[in-house]
Amino acid sequence: MAVSGPAASPGFGYVTPDNVALLVDLYELAMADSYLRNGMNGRATFALFVRSLPPSREFLVSAGIETALACLETLRFGDEAIRYLRGLHLFSEQFLEYLRDFRFTGDARAVPEGEVFFPPEPLLEISAPRIEAQIVETLLLNTLNFQVMVASKAARSVLAARGRGVVDFSPRRDHGADAALKAARAAYIAGCTGTSNVLAGMLYGIPVVGTMAHSYIMSFSDELEAFRAFARDFPTNTVLLIDTYDTMQGVANAITVGGEMASAGARLRGVRIDSGDLTAQSRAVRAALDAAGLRETQIFLSGDLNEYRIAEMLAQGAAADAFGVGTELGTSADAPSVGGVYKLVEDEKGYRIKLSTGKATLPGRKQVWRRHDPEGQPSGDLLALHDEPGPPGATPMLIPVMQAGRRILSESLVEIRQRCTERLVALPEELKHLDDGAAYHVALSPGLTALRERMRA
């Protein structure tokens, strides 16, 4: 089906709480209308899961659950939406009436944000009247695929930085406004220390970070004058960009200003290098700062960084206190999508399974049981039916997060981030390395295996 709507309102085109319900693939609404007309609105369960790891990834990080649940909780089809849908001359009046009163009333279970998970474990299970569960597919996938992608990518830079700070510098290359916000959120979950994105700071309470651009330096008659102006204007947060003209001359100017600040009772917080041989320059800059007594002045490195460059620079002895990572982090450049899917696994008639090659699904509601070795390191997961008993001592990873359309899990971003930090620390060493190839073991339970075989036959 292909239908043209009324004339467009041009301009920015914001997604708002009033219109986000229409962020849906048309076919979801068409199927929902048909289900309604055919009396097919029994309870169904859909599982959201990733079939296989993206290239260069050895684990995924849960992120976006809170965002998704907040959407589900407030989802409404307002007057404008109903008017637009009616104008498509596609839907039944009965369905439009249904949408006018639409509320998501289902239950959800999820792997909490900040946890590590592995394909094909469900990240989220939705149990609801079939129409409700169907209509939210696009929005759930759009929300979770992206935040999982960024958190999983950012975790790699955080691991590579071995305790040093990693800051999200991605807004100018993120895919639009919402991506910039959610990239900051997901990166913070994964352990980034802050973001340059002020709106993410306001909406999520993420620490905001920034220095100055080369154009600032170039707007003054010389570098020293620019540094002095910035130190005067921001004495408690002076980080000077020293590579506009010549990095060693830049650090000399920064040292001059650092001395002047010290005389005035202030402190030069840091310098940033954004181009050239960052490893060699950072070592020379560190030596110069130390020789001048500015041992506490930090060094920030940026400029087309990713986890590989961070690891390489540190292996070569770079002197860095923090890294700014932009494009690669926000777009997950080496794997710019996560292939999460949302599949029917159970309905009022029983278990459901899809058999197509490469697109097979596992039937039924599930639980993921994670085993740990005595040191607390995960040693393998068991993917089971939700009502199978778990192995002794294993931890269930899916927990109830929404009941009858209301969130029953509320966590601060700081708690989530703390969880992720602990999980990354506890990861088996071979999964922490950047090189590909290590595989974490996810086994199917006897119950799930038997059910699948029975349904295949």
Add this chain to the structure above:
Amino acid sequence: MAVSGPAASPGFGYVTPDNVALLVDLYELAMADSYLRNGMNGRATFALFVRSLPPSREFLVSAGIETALACLETLRFGDEAIRYLRGLHLFSEQFLEYLRDFRFTGDARAVPEGEVFFPPEPLLEISAPRIEAQIVETLLLNTLNFQVMVASKAARSVLAARGRGVVDFSPRRDHGADAALKAARAAYIAGCTGTSNVLAGMLYGIPVVGTMAHSYIMSFSDELEAFRAFARDFPTNTVLLIDTYDTMQGVANAITVGGEMASAGARLRGVRIDSGDLTAQSRAVRAALDAAGLRETQIFLSGDLNEYRIAEMLAQGAAADAFGVGTELGTSADAPSVGGVYKLVEDEKGYRIKLSTGKATLPGRKQVWRRHDPEGQPSGDLLALHDEPGPPGATPMLIPVMQAGRRILSESLVEIRQRCTERLVALPEELKHLDDGAAYHVALSPGLTALRERMRA
């Protein structure tokens, strides 16, 4: 500088007209505050341009200008934003007062949406008081980098489809909600015929397209029953997904339903194949439909498509009327960012230039002159200073689009799309091919060359 804000409001975190002004890298605001304190708010011009083509691209398509201008026109720092910024204990009260009254009052020149452009031609030039021009950098780059990326990627599928329809199926893999909207918009500009995204349909008037999912078929006791239900519920827009179980049995069922529809005075609009060997299946399905007299029933192909697969399938004789393209289109998977930058080129003191290796800029406001051969095919561009005379008969590509903060260009999306279609048709053949390597010639004018040499020296 790194500053923590107040506690976060959790949840979806929407970007709205009231808060979009804070979608800015912190350093833009810090620099702006410093400029204000130091009386440095003279008129400046910044150019937004792409330094070099992304991998596998031979041209770029202008997109996002309207979105960006709508933002500039309405940009405000509301009470919540000012409160948040004050709480960072970073900015001067003078600057916060300035932001409270902030309006963008500048001028803009741009390459209209739908035009083809080439690095390093400016896509947009902003002339405004320095602080205004500086503050909008992040938002402009975030908006334009993404829409240019998608339009340039989508144009490749449109060219590969050689007149057949290409539909945006990307929402579930796009990077968040705004990306899904803007991907649909940019893809439509590039010539896509529609989108699955209902919200994009409502906000931009883009035709919305959809069929059904495999789960719909599986929700009925058999395929034929599912097809009949759908045809009954959507008699004017019946497109049946025929590959859930077996494509040839699927088309047989579709033919049965098509016959029943014909008896009732309706028509089976199309069938969709989403998996397997699309080329071979589409030919067999076409033959079966034709043999049954359903010559007007169209065939839609989908499933991990991109421009290469479309070209390959058509070369092998696939029978397709339209293609659904998702992940690859919305994330521009082979080149998931466009490296647009925004650089100072002129201020109250004169021309400005940046000399760093790999990051050099060209000074001054500019004009791009495009020459055409007698057949109307672009034959090379001349990048000149804005006040240099252009070559006889050449077309100036940058036109005024905003004056004193108000848009002076208003185009419908349909007009923009029409322009893009014409430009893609007129492209030199070697740029239309998917293979890499052809290069369109962009020359520097004598005036620009001389100015650059003078400033380098």
